[in-house]
Amino acid sequence: MRRIVVRRLAQIIPLIFAVIVLNFVLIHLAPGSLFDVMTSEQQVTDPAMLDQLRHTYGVDQPTWLQLAKYIWAVMRLDLGFSYRQNAPVLHVIMEQLPATAILMLAATTIALLVGITAGVLASVKVNTIWDNLISFGAVFFFAAPSFWLGIMMTVLFAVKLGWFPVGGMRTIGADHGAFADALDVMNHLVLPATALGLFYAATYARVMRASMLEVFRLDFVRTARAKGLSSSRVILAHVMRNALLPIVTLLGLQLGTMLGGSVVIEAVFSWPGIGSLLFDSVMSRNFPMVLGVLVLGSLLVAVCNATVDLLYMRLDPRIRVR
Amino acid sequence: MSRFSRREFLMTAAGAALASRFVGSAAAATGPKPGGTLTATWGGFEPQALFVPGGGGSSPYFTSTKVHERLLRLTVGLKFEPVLALDIKPAEDFRSYTIKLRDKVTWHDGKPFTADDVVFCAMDYWKPISAGVSLSALESAEAVDPLTVVLKFKAPVPEFFLKSVLAGKSGLVIPKHIYAGSNIITNPINNTPVGTGPFKVKEWVRGSHVEYLRNDSYWNPGLPYLDRLVIRWWRDPASRSAAFEAGQLDIGTFNPIPIPDIARLTKAGKIVAETKGYSNSAWVATVEFNQRREIFKKREVRQALMHAIDRQFISDTIFFGSARPSTGAVHSSNSIFFTKEVQDYPFDVKKAAALLDAAGYPVKGGSRFKLSLVSAGWFEENVKMGQYVKQAFEDLDITVDLSVPDRATSLKRIYTDYDYDVAISNNSGSIELIPSTTQYYTTDGIVKGAAFRNATGYSNPKLDEIVAKMTVETEEPKRIALAKDFDRLASIEAPILPMVDLEPVTIARTDVRNHSTTADFMGESWAEIWLDR
Numbered sequence: 001m002r003r004i005v006v007r008r009l010a011q012i013i014p015l016i017f018a019v020i021v022l023n024f025v026l027i028h029l030a031p032g033s034l035f036d037v038m039t040s041e042q043q044v045t046d047p048a049m050l051d052q053l054r055h056t057y058g059v060d061q062p063t064w065l066q067l068a069k070y071i072w073a074v075m076r077l078d079l080g081f082s083y084r085q086n087a088p089v090l091h092v093i094m095e096q097l098p099a100t101a102i103l104m105l106a107a108t109t110i111a112l113l114v115g116i117t118a119g120v121l122a123s124v125k126v127n128t129i130w131d132n133l134i135s136f137g138a139v140f141f142f143a144a145p146s147f148w149l150g151i152m153m154t155v156l157f158a159v160k161l162g163w164f165p166v167g168g169m170r171t172i173g174a175d176h177g178a179f180a181d182a183l184d185v186m187n188h189l190v191l192p193a194t195a196l197g198l199f200y201a202a203t204y205a206r207v208m209r210a211s212m213l214e215v216f217r218l219d220f221v222r223t224a225r226a227k228g229l230s231s232s233r234v235i236l237a238h239v240m241r242n243a244l245l246p247i248v249t250l251l252g253l254q255l256g257t258m259l260g261g262s263v264v265i266e267a268v269f270s271w272p273g274i275g276s277l278l279f280d281s282v283m284s285r286n287f288p289m290v291l292g293v294l295v296l297g298s299l300l301v302a303v304c305n306a307t308v309d310l311l312y313m314r315l316d317p318r319i320r321v322r
Numbered sequence: 323m324s325r326f327s328r329r330e331f332l333m334t335a336a337g338a339a340l341a342s343r344f345v346g347s348a349a350a351a352t353g354p355k356p357g358g359t360l361t362a363t364w365g366g367f368e369p370q371a372l373f374v375p376g377g378g379g380s381s382p383y384f385t386s387t388k389v390h391e392r393l394l395r396l397t398v399g400l401k402f403e404p405v406l407a408l409d410i411k412p413a414e415d416f417r418s419y420t421i422k423l424r425d426k427v428t429w430h431d432g433k434p435f436t437a438d439d440v441v442f443c444a445m446d447y448w449k450p451i452s453a454g455v456s457l458s459a460l461e462s463a464e465a466v467d468p469l470t471v472v473l474k475f476k477a478p479v480p481e482f483f484l485k486s487v488l489a490g491k492s493g494l495v496i497p498k499h500i501y502a503g504s505n506i507i508t509n510p511i512n513n514t515p516v517g518t519g520p521f522k523v524k525e526w527v528r529g530s531h532v533e534y535l536r537n538d539s540y541w542n543p544g545l546p547y548l549d550r551l552v553i554r555w556w557r558d559p560a561s562r563s564a565a566f567e568a569g570q571l572d573i574g575t576f577n578p579i580p581i582p583d584i585a586r587l588t589k590a591g592k593i594v595a596e597t598k599g600y601s602n603s604a605w606v607a608t609v610e611f612n613q614r615r616e617i618f619k620k621r622e623v624r625q626a627l628m629h630a631i632d633r634q635f636i637s638d639t640i641f642f643g644s645a646r647p648s649t650g651a652v653h654s655s656n657s658i659f660f661t662k663e664v665q666d667y668p669f670d671v672k673k674a675a676a677l678l679d680a681a682g683y684p685v686k687g688g689s690r691f692k693l694s695l696v697s698a699g700w701f702e703e704n705v706k707m708g709q710y711v712k713q714a715f716e717d718l719d720i721t722v723d724l725s726v727p728d729r730a731t732s733l734k735r736i737y738t739d740y741d742y743d744v745a746i747s748n749n750s751g752s753i754e755l756i757p758s759t760t761q762y763y764t765t766d767g768i769v770k771g772a773a774f775r776n777a778t779g780y781s782n783p784k785l786d787e788i789v790a791k792m793t794v795e796t797e798e799p800k801r802i803a804l805a806k807d808f809d810r811l812a813s814i815e816a817p818i819l820p821m822v823d824l825e826p827v828t829i830a831r832t833d834v835r836n837h838s839t840t841a842d843f844m845g846e847s848w849a850e851i852w853l854d855r
Contacts, residue, residue: 032730040733040773042376049454050771056508086371086512095528151560159567166565168530172552173359267557272529276557280367285730 004313008306012299019298020074020291024067027287035059037284038084057083070288074295080288084281089292093274097296099169100273103196103265104258106189108251110197111204116247118201119208120240126213134205142202146261150195150268157191164191167270192269196261200254204247211243218242244315252308256301358853359550360834361570363562364844365577365826368555372526373515375451375496375506380576380603380844383491385553387845388534389430389517390496393421393440394489396841398598400658400753402485405847406435406495406518410485416478416796421471427541429497430516437465442498444473447506453492455757456483478794480801482658486754490602491845520546520849530554540849547852559583566593566829572853573830573837575599575844581642584827596828597644599843603750604653605824607636607645607707608762610736610745611817613779617683617691618743624816626677627744628667630714635669637822640706644827648820650809651763655823656753659805664813675718685719692721696742698732707746707821715744737773748824749774753841755805760789763812780817 035057039050054060061069073080079089122134141149158166165171169188170181215221216239224238225231263275274293281289312319369381373390377383393407409422427435444463459475466472473484487493495518500511514523518541521534531554536546554571556562563579565571566587571578579587587593609631611618618624633647646654650664683690693715697708705726712722727735735741751759761767765786767776788811792804812818828838833854840846 030731031727032732032734034730036733036738036771036773037730039771040737041370041379042374047769049450083508084370086374086508086510092528099529147558151558151564154561154564159564162568166568166570167556167561168554169527172361172531172533172554173550266529268561270530270554270556270561272527274529276368276529279557283729284370 004309005306008302008309012302015302016074016295016298017071019294020071021067023291023294024070024287027282027285027290028063030285032285033059034084034285034287037286070291079292079295082281082286082289082292084284084286085289089288092277092289093292093296096272096274096277099271100259100262100266100275101300102185102189103192103262103271103273104255106193107197107200107258107262108255110193111200112247112251113201114197115201115204116208116240116244118205120212120235122205122209123212123216124235126209131209134209138202138205140202141198142206144199145264146195146199147264147268149198150192150265153191153195154268164188167268169272192265192271195268196258196265199261200258203250203254207246207250208243211246212239215239215242241315245312248308248311248315252305255304256297259297259301354547354836354850354852355854356544356547356852357549358547358855359552360548360848360851360853361552361554361572363554363556363565363571363574363578365559365562365574365579367557368529371512372523372532373494373496373512375447375512377452377491383845384575385532386494386515386517387519388521388551388553388847389515389519389523390494391517391519391847392489392493392495393423394485394493395846396486396489396602396753398601398839398841400601400841402489406440407488410488412479412481412484412796416480417476418472418474419479419484420466421473423469423471424541425469427518428539429499429518430522430537431497431500432539433497433499435495435497435518436468437471438468439495439498440471441465442502443495444471447496447501448487448492451506452494453487453490455761456487456492478796480794480796480798482798482801483754483756483793486752490752490754491842519847521548521551521847542849546847546849548848551848563587566831569831572834573828573851575828576826577644578829581644581827584829587829592832594830594832596830596838597825599828599838599840600826601653601655601657602752602841603845604655604752605748605750605826606648606653607701607703607746607748607821607824609711609819609821610747610778611819612740612743612745612777613781613817614740615743618778620681621816622677622681623683624819625667626674626681626718627715628816628819629670629674629677630718631711631819631821632669632714633821636707636710640703640710641822641824645822645824648823651759651812651818651820652755652805652809653751653823655825656751658753659755659802659809661806661809663806664810665816666813667816667819671717678718688719689721690719692723693743694741695722695724695744695746696732696735697724697726697746698729698736698748699726700729700732701748704746704748711744711746733773737775737777738771740770740777740779745777746821747774747777755808756789756793760792760808762818763808764789778817780815782811782815785811785815 082089082092085092118134122131125131154166157163165188169185171184221238224234262273263279266273266275278293364384366381369385371382373386374382391405393405394402395405396402406424407421408424411420423437429435441463449457449460459477459479461476462474464472497516500516501509520537520540522537524533524535526532531552534551536549559580562574563583584595588595611624637645637647649662652660654660678690695712697704708724708726712724715722736745736747761775763785765781768779769775788804788808792801795801795804830837835852835854836850
């Protein structure tokens with residue numbers, strides 16, 4: 001177990017390095033620079049001032065030197081300074097990362113709960129109206145773009161019914177203690193997390209159903225039934241546990257894409273996460289911020305994937321041996 | 323009402339009643355009610371910092387002006403009103419101005435606001451950072467006494483011009499005791515600005531909102547009416563519509579919702595759409611012809627292409643009627659300098675074709691010539707305008723290569739690399755034409771790498787001379803005549819086609835009173851807004 005953890009952590013370092021180099025190159029290949037955006041926003045025309053700003057932002061240095069300096073800084077856990085936000089990169093990201101983490105966590109929970117339940121239900125009641133309804137729902141939520149789903153849910157649950165707020169993470173200005181605050185955040189979280197989570201729930205439901213049906217056919221299930229176990233015990237303890245492996249694989253793979261999906265959901269629900277920050281930073285070629293988000297994002301995904309690996313071993317002890 | 327003395331209340335009520343004439347609501351019948359929270363938004367994204375000293379575009383301008391005030395402001399009737407300055411008087415020769423400041427004004431941290439602050443702003447902030455081009459003639463600023471400042475200039479400075487600068491985007495007054503000795507552009511205080519304004523920053527939650535609280539020691543007792551102001555940001559216009567419908571947004575400036583939603587939202591009578599309050603930041607959509615290309619050195623070609631574009635169609639179809647075909651370089655909402663006596667280019671494909679034939683570009687092998695058309699992708703409408711203009715030019719048998727790059731790429735291609743033949747761009751000009759409008763045409767507007775300037779490379783000594791005269795002409799009627807000369811010449815020479823004058827819309831609930839009362843309302847302090855609930 002410990003060996004796996006150490007090995008995983010060791011793999012993260014070259015990964016981060018690759019993320020930095022690749023994204024640095026990609027951003028510099030895109031036409032336009034932070035300098036263009038900033039000077040146009042600041043309406044600077046004085047040539048002397050332009051030169052001074054070029055020097056301030058460090059864009060007068062050769063690209064390879066900028067990259068080398070950046071890598072050296074990251075090695076010392078310094079993600080640099082964002083002139084656009086007029087604040088250290090790490091500071092800005094840390095202000096917004098928790099919101100995205102909460103959103104992703106909630107969306108994943110919803111996706112897993114809804115997806116697995118629906119998949120199990122569909123497989124147990126295979127080829128009935130239940131199965132068809134769940135399959136239809138899965139196709140629908142898989143196909144519906146999450147921004148459209150988000151807006152439709154806003155129109156129904158926030159505008160027409162008034163059950164949930166239209167956007168944001170907290171009731172602004174309300175100051176009523178930690179418990180009430182947590183409830184408040186949860187209230188704001190319901191719509192965005194559901195809109196984001198249902199897409200993944202759809203995949204999980206499909207995969208869970210298929211994998212359950214496969215396990216149902218195996219010999220040990222027949223044995224379990226033959227030895228007189230109740231059908232719910234067979235389903236939960238024998239079939240489901242074995243059918244969960246592909247879900248866990250999928251979960252590990254999707255954590256990265258979920259970060260991308262949250263960009264859209266954050267835009268629709270004005271959720272104060274790093275999604276919009278990343279989007280803005282790409283559009284303004286603010287590479288210290290883009291790299292900062294990606295470095296921290298890849299770290300997050302790498303850690304999640306390592307956790308998923310540990311989950312594998314818990315679910316299927318045979319994996320430990322290999 | 324406990325916050326007011328009776329006298330103060332009557333005074334402010336009178337002021338509000340006066341201002342509410344512009345809103346034209348029933349507000350005049352009842353006095354303003356103090357208190358409440360106003361939730362506002364605008365049709366764009368979150369600012370990069372709450373205050374960006376160099377300008378930073380509309381978003382930080384919106385957030386910083388609730389905290390930082392200016393010496394003057396311009397009403398919708400285009401009259402200057404005192405804010406931090408009580409009086410600004412030119413000397414006889416217009417080479418110096420005496421500014422009398424308001425007494426008993428304090429910064430949010432309790433320090434007094436004095437003439438030293440204004441001197442600091444003039445010499446260390448406005449001239450080098452925010453208003454360099456406008457204040458190039460400024461020589462010195464001197465505090466005569468704690469409430470009097472004298473500005474001295476190298477050349478005569480027209481009164482309207484100087485007051486426009488002081489009341490404009492670049493004239494924010496910032497505290498000397500906080501900024502002196504630091505780099506103003508990177509000072510961390512810019513994320514929690516300290517000013518003299520009616521609202522204090524309580525908290526900025528990045529990605530979500532900024533919350534302001536009433537400044538209880540504001541110099542105008544009784545103001546602001548609101549206890550709290552919240553500015554929120556949504557990236558998605560449809561979500562802003564939903565927030566209005568759900569009653570979670572009170573006011574949104576600069577086209578906060580998709581134009582087709584306006585009719586639906588205002589139908590129930592709870593929400594109004596207001597177009598006042600934008601004349602000092604009037605937006606236009608333009609087509610610019612790159613004079614570095616041999617083909618556009620011929621004036622006839624530029625004029626021909628102007629005839630090829632149906633501006634009425636753009637107004638009606640692309641902007642759903644919330645834009646008007648432009649008449650010349652000056653926005654039609656500019657009631658001081660606007661003129662109709664300019665060369666017009668009515669939509670006429672036949673005439674355009676004839677002009678191109680005469681200019682030596684007949685159709686050969688199915689095409690006259692090939693153009694690269696760059697439409698700056700920062701507004702959604704620019705995408706559609708790009709597609710329309712491509713079609714319009716193709717109707718003249720011109721081969722068009724259209725690209726709609728994102729913001730950063732557009733800026734680089736149009737303003738830094740001049741990598742385009744025809745560009746569709748947008749600019750916003752103030753009432754005063756120098757420099758925001760004239761710099762698109764003058765030779766000194768050509769600065770490689772500086773955006774929203776003369777990117778076409780057009781240069782004409784005659785036009786430069788008119789603008790130079792206008793810069794030092796102190797008699798208002800003569801200035802207006804010069805402005806009309808400028809507009810006429812620009813329209814004949816046609817380096818740029820102003821296509822449509824945009825008419826931005828403010829969306830507000832009907833119980834939000836006393837809004838849209840100044841020429842650039844988004845950038846006002848909003849002290850006089852009140853809620854009728």
